[in-house]
Amino acid sequence: MQPLLALALVILSFNLLPAQMLVRGRAKDATTEEGLAVATVQVVGTYAGTIANDDGAFTIELPQLPATLRVTYIGYGSEEVLLSKLPDDVLEVRLVPVPFVLEETIVTGEDPAVRIMREVIRRKQEWRPRIASYMVNAYSRRVLENDTSIVVIGEIASEIYWDREKGFREVIKSKRATANNEDAGxxxxxxEDFINLYDDEIEIVENMAIGPTHPEALRHYHFELVGQRSMDDKKVFDITFKPKSKLQTAFVGKLAVLDEEFGMLEVGLVPVENITASIPIPIFEEFDISYQQQFRPFEGVWLPVDFRYEIGIKIGMIGLHFPLIKIKALSRLTNYQVETGPAGKSEIAQEKIGEGTLDSEQLEESQGREEREMESDGKAALETDHPGGLEIELNAGVEREETPGGGTDGGEGEERKDEQTQASVSVEVKVFENQNRVQVDSVAVREDSLFLRLENRIPLAERERKAYETIDSTMSMKEAFKPTGFLTRFMREEKKGIGMNDTKEGKEGEKESSGNSQVAKKKGLGRRLKPDFKPELWFDRVDAAHLGMRAEKWLPRRFFISASGGYKTGLERWAYGLGLKRTWDGKGSRWLEVSYHTGSRTRYRSDSYERIYTSPLSLLGFTDYFDYYWNESLRVEGEFPLKRIGARVRLGAGDERHSSLKKSTGFSLRGDGDQRGNPAVAEGRLRSLTAKVEFGGRYRPFGVTANRGLSVELEHGADWLGGDFSFTRYRLALDWHAPTFFRRRLAPNGLDLRLVAGGATGELPLQRFGVLDVALGPFTPFGGFRSVRGRPYEGEEHVALFWEHNFKTVPFEILGLWGLVRRGFGLVMHGGSGRTWISAQRRDV
Known part of the structure; x- marks a missing residue:
């Protein structure tokens, strides 16, 4: 019974896909018999076509017989082959080289390439805006290699949709990979990585580079005519290009332009060194990338027919080196359906996506179910079958009756064509309604279990074919890219091939689980309730050593509980705290917290440093940055967003008891230091209300990203609250970042500004003074006086403006010091001005 079922499934899989008429051939040089790499092959009278592989081999599907194939290659005469039946063997197509006789040229001050590119750019500005949308069939292959062999291969067949306003969408119809693909992911x-090299601006590694056909390309590139070839009866101009400035975010390469049409036939380029060398990852020892692409005219517009790139990455540092990581990719685009004219809804009326329409009810139900499941876990993400994509299911909305010749029944052809048109328009609308750029047609992928759609592909190279035969699921990424160097001994390795149940512990665990399920359930509950522990360790002249621990745990219904405790060896006292927090969304933008804490606190708040940064310096005998006091506090605080104005509002109330502390130690690892005494604070009970409004991001002194934000704080303590202090304290902090030079780069030069100001009315206690940070050790973040060390400036009122311009690696690029560029060295100019005020009455005290 099972063999019959398997046979039925095989027969069914053949019937689910249209009959294929595949032609396998090879494009050759008629003189040398060598294969013509990446030769283009087209079915005359259609938009069906393909490209050859590096050996000249190609595979193409014919829509019908008879059919005429046209093979073209720059520098050769095109060859047309009429096929009335499918060839029994590989079709050999020999192209004859066309010698080109150079005409007389008049030498002027301007290279002829400039005139040619000026016309290419002008014509592009005429036809490019006419493209409203298109659909195209794609075949793509990715090959991952190390420095010795192929590691994994992946192939997909898909349909790509592009719309002027909505961008790209892709529906994967079939996919195939080597057996270890699951491990490789x-x-x-x-x-996902497709680039149209005809674009004005080309994104590469998050840099926006100027393309060779950019409207301003003649200002930024040197173009040089280096040769001429023929393609049939037309000239082809070979032109090299390179940027006029070595600091420009651009490319170096070569392109070919078809005379009379002035369209770019092909282009090959590599990014300039400042793009690859300035990638902010110092462990990249090498990073090489190159692109190639061919173009052909479709209904008066030039569109890509392929895309190829190679990436080589070498990762390493002292004591740790990884093998070369090489990615080779190619994509073939064929059967364009182009919609030209003014911007608007595309109405491509061709058969797409499994000869049917999206089942919108199933899709919406699936999405809704997933969203509900995620919401219950406090997450706001969808599980996907593909990175960045959503798995979708398609139903056959249009049935076709196949004739023996593979066509539709002529009696109802026009009616069925109308049905297909309506179905395909509906499909396209549904594809763009889905916001995921890459989607998987899971039904079509399952139906194509024999990879029949992938038969019409760019033929595999011999080493790729062998890789499919020899690579199995045991070839893991860890083994293929196993590092070398003395640091590898400290890297944890997972043992493969030994199951848990093969070990003594595993067998005992299995026995215990089967013998006492209730105990196992209790252990599972215990694991779920087990908190996360974090050490709290620091050293200063008051606490001496603080040895503590903090425990945190998320509970059901978005409750978060925390507890801390520690012993201070200098004070010989315990510190402890407890907090309970409740959030109302998965992002944590709405919350309410109640907390209690008793222990030592820093007398003033620093925007740049915490105890974890100052403790090592104190331990080494450097000046202790902070002063301290004892604080027993009970606090209620909450935060919520104001989406209309893009703000976050935090409100709070606190009840604190303050007392002074004395210096307890002068110990340092270098010997007894001369640490200053710890000043007394105004003791008593402080009850206050606080409010804080924030716009933009929160200030992060050691962050990688730029700071842009505004923060306004207010604290009010009054007698009517039952406290011993009556004051109002206010503070403002404004951060701004503006790119300045080389804005096309991933990390352009930038100017950072930080303005801080604060003041108070009433009798402000010493432990509420504001401060301006100064330098602490060799690495001081932006936002402090880097030329001043020791203690911060403090006062009842304060104001300061800090500025910094980061030239990144540009100065070293100008000097040609690429070794420093690759290691991320840059040049920063910094300045700051500020002042604090303390009342005369307070100074006299």
Whole structure:
């Protein structure tokens, strides 16, 4: 019974896909018999076509017979082959080289390439805006290699949709990979890394580089005519280009332009050194990338017919080196359906996506179910079958009756064509309604279990074919890219091939689980309730050593509980605290917290430093940055967003008891230091109300990203609250970042500004003074006086403006010191001005 079922499934899988008429051939040089790499092959009278592999081999599907194939290659005469039946063997197509006789040229001050590119750019500005949308069939292959062999191969067949306003969408119809793909996680979409090299600006590694056909390309590139070839009866101009400035975010390469049409036939380019060398990852020893692409005209517009790139990455540092990581990718685009004209809804009326329409009810139900499941866990994400994509299911909305010749029944052809048109328009609308750029047609992928859609692919190279035969699921990424160096001994390795149940512990655990399920359930509950522990360790002249621990745990219904405790060896006292927090959304933007804490606190708040940063310096005998006091506090605080104005509001109330502390130690690892005494504070009970409004991001002194934000704080303590202090304290902090030079780069030069100001009315206690930070050790973050060390400036009122311009690696690029550029060295100019005020009455005290 099972063999019959398997046979039925095989027969069914053949019937689910249209009959294929595949032609396998090879494009050759008629003189040398060598294969013509990446030769283009087109079915005359259609938009169906393909490209050859590096050996000249190609595979193409014919829509019908008879059919005429046209093979073209720059520098050769095109060859047309009429096929009335499918060839029995590989079709050999020999192209004859066309010698080109150079015409007389008049030498002027301007290279002829400039005139040619000026016309290419002008014509592009005429036809490019006419493209409203298009659909195209894509075949893509990705090959991952190390420095000795192929590690994994992946292939997909997909349909790509592009709309002028909505961008790309892709629906994967079939996919195939080597047996170790699950371990490699080598799922991809053609559009995830696709680049149209005809674009004005080309994104590469988050840099926006100027393309060779950019409207301002003649200002930024040197173009040089280096040769001419023929393609049939037309000239082809070979032009090299390179940026006029070595600091420009641009490319170096070569392109070919078809005379009379002035369209770019092909282009090959690599990014300039400042793009790859200035990637902010110092462990990249090497980073090489190159792109190639061919173009052909479709209904008066030039569109890509392929896309190829190679990436080589070498990662390493002292004591740790990884093998070369090489990615080779190619994509073929064929069967364009182009919609030209003014911007608007595309109405491509061709058969797409499994000859059917999206089942919108199933899709909406699936999405709703997933959203509800995620919401219950406090997450705001969808599980996907593909990175960045959503698995979708398609139903056959249009049935076709196949004739023996593979066509539709002529009696109802027009009616069925109308049905297909309506179905395909509906499909396209549904594809763009889904916000995921890459989607998987899971039904089509399952139906194509024999990879029939992938038969019409760019033929595999011999080493790729062998890789499919020899690579199995045991070839892991860890083994393929196993590092070398003395640091590898400290890296944890997971043992493969030994199951848990094969070990003594595993067998005992299995026996215990089967013998006492209730105990196992209790252990599972215990694991779920087990908190996360974090050490709290610091050293200063008052606490001496603080030896503590903090425990945190998320509870059901978005409750968060925390507890801390520690012993202070200098004070010989315990400190402890407890907090309970409740959030109302998965992002943590709405919350309410009640907390109690008793222990030593820093007398003033620093925007740049915490105890974890100052403790090592104190331990080494450097000046202790902070002063301290004892604080027993009970606090209620909450935060909520104001979405209309893009703000976060935090309100709070506190009841605190303050008392002074004395210096307890002068110990340092270098010997007894001369640490200053710890000043007394105004003792008593402080009850206050606080409010804080924030716009933009929160200030992060050691953050990688730029700071942009505004923060306004207010604290009010009054007699009517039952406290011993009556004052109002206010503070403002404004951070801004503006890119200045080389804005096309991933990390452009930038100017950072930080303005801080604060003041008070009433009798402000010493432990509420504001401060301006100064330098602490060799690495001082932006936002402090880097030329001043020791103690911060403090006062009842304060104001300061800090500025910093980061030139990044540009100065070293100008000097040609690429070794420093690759290691991330940059040049920063910094300045700051500020002042604090203390009342005369307070100074006299």
């Amino acid at each position: 080598f799922d991809f979409g053609s559009t």
